Amino acid sequence: MTSGRHRGVFVTLEGGEHAGKSTQHEALCRLLREAGREATACREPGGTALGERLRAALFATAPDEPPPSPEAELLTFNAARAQLVREVIRPALDRGAVVICDRFADSTVAYQQYGRGLDATLVASATAVATGGLTPDLTVLLDLDPADAARRVPTETDYLERETLAFHRRVRQGFLELAAAEPSRWLVLDGTKPAMQITHAIWERLQGLL
Numbered sequence: 001m002t003s004g005r006h007r008g009v010f011v012t013l014e015g016g017e018h019a020g021k022s023t024q025h026e027a028l029c030r031l032l033r034e035a036g037r038e039a040t041a042c043r044e045p046g047g048t049a050l051g052e053r054l055r056a057a058l059f060a061t062a063p064d065e066p067p068p069s070p071e072a073e074l075l076t077f078n079a080a081r082a083q084l085v086r087e088v089i090r091p092a093l094d095r096g097a098v099v100i101c102d103r104f105a106d107s108t109v110a111y112q113q114y115g116r117g118l119d120a121t122l123v124a125s126a127t128a129v130a131t132g133g134l135t136p137d138l139t140v141l142l143d144l145d146p147a148d149a150a151r152r153v154p155t156e157t158d159y160l161e162r163e164t165l166a167f168h169r170r171v172r173q174g175f176l177e178l179a180a181a182e183p184s185r186w187l188v189l190d191g192t193k194p195a196m197q198i199t200h201a202i203w204e205r206l207q208g209l210l
């Protein structure tokens with residue numbers, strides 16, 4: 001399914017760690033509901049019973065355990081995504097809802113391809129199975145220097161947050177390159193700006209799609 005073939009609107013929020021996605025997610029869903037639209041909120045990995053179990057399994061990785069391999073990450077994030085697309089996102093878009101998803105396929109390109117160094121063709125084919133060809137109508141990148149992000153929440157809570165600054169810099173670069181390659185789909189915003197200002201900018205851009 002591509003963006004032109006559903007009645008609803010598919011919006012994804014992307015960015016590194018602690019970029020403020022959750023705050024924007026909540027604000028946008030509230031604004032949509034106040035405007036009388038059905039807003040379907042979801043997050044990746046997760047958003048379904050299976051997806052939340054896969055998320056818990058990944059993030060239960062303790063500091064003294066071997067971390068999931070890049071290939072295991074690629075398949076686990078995509079397994080959760082395959083379920084979310086079929087169980088939640090597609091049905092909601094077919095009903096005409098606005099779906100706001102905290103992360104989607106672009107995160108896999110940024111983290112597993114740019115961050116981990118997995119081959120682009122491999123990442124694209126695994127991700128295509130999961131999405132079934134579904135692409136967002138609008139993707140918002142909350143861009144933030146990973147050093148600033150680490151200062152926002154000094155204690156890391158999961159194995160990905162414990163990754164090196166160099167890893168998080170590659171992830172950021174990945175997001176910026178994806179956005180530059182497809183400017184009609186992406187809205188890049190400075191994550192250091194006040195939350196209300198960011199919400200306003202997203203809301204304005206969303207109006208053209210509603």
Ligand code: TMP
Nearest residue numbers: 044045077103104107108111112160161
């Ligand atoms: P978050 O809920 O804080 O955004 O955490 C999800 C973590 O999983 C975050 O570190 C990004 C990572 N992730 C990937 O590495 N690949 C993916 O495809 C997705 C969806 C998330």
